Amino acid sequence: xxxxxxRVGIVEGRMVDQQEFFRELAQSLRQFEARxxxxxxxxxxxxxxxxxxxxxxxxxxxxxxTRLTGLDRKVDAVAIEMTALxxxxxxxxxSQFRWTTGIMISGFIAVVAAILAG
Numbered sequence: 212x213x214x215x216x217x218r219v220g221i222v223e224g225r226m227v228d229q230q231e232f233f234r235e236l237a238q239s240l241r242q243f244e245a246r247x248x249x250x251x252x253x254x255x256x257x258x259x260x261x262x263x264x265x266x267x268x269x270x271x272x273x274x275x276x277t278r279l280t281g282l283d284r285k286v287d288a289v290a291i292e293m294t295a296l297x298x299x300x301x302x303x304x305x306s307q308f309r310w311t312t313g314i315m316i317s318g319f320i321a322v323v324a325a326i327l328a329g
Contacts, residue, residue, distance in 0.1 A: 254286075
């Protein structure tokens with residue numbers, strides 16, 4: 212059987228080994244944490260890039276909305292102009308129809324009067 216000093220020596224040896232193991236474990240954890248931090252920084256950079264792309268896409272949609280609004284105004288103006296043109300043409304055709312009808316009736320009356328007089 213071992214005496215107390217030998218046992219204490221064994222325990223101290225094991226303690227030194229365990230301290231070394233824990234130092235190495237702590238160092239490994241620090242290195243792992245540094246790698247994880249670097250990866251998260253890279254991911255944050257990627258997300259920032261994606262966010263910038265989305266902002267650019269949003270601005271493009273704003274430009275398209277502005278263009279479509281301008282196009283809507285132009286189409287509305289053309290529709291108003293076409294309505295006015297149709298109204299003018301209808302009034303002109305109505306006027307021409309009245310004149311044509313009047314000329315035909317007066318010619319008919321002149322022919323009837325000539326037949327009755329003759």
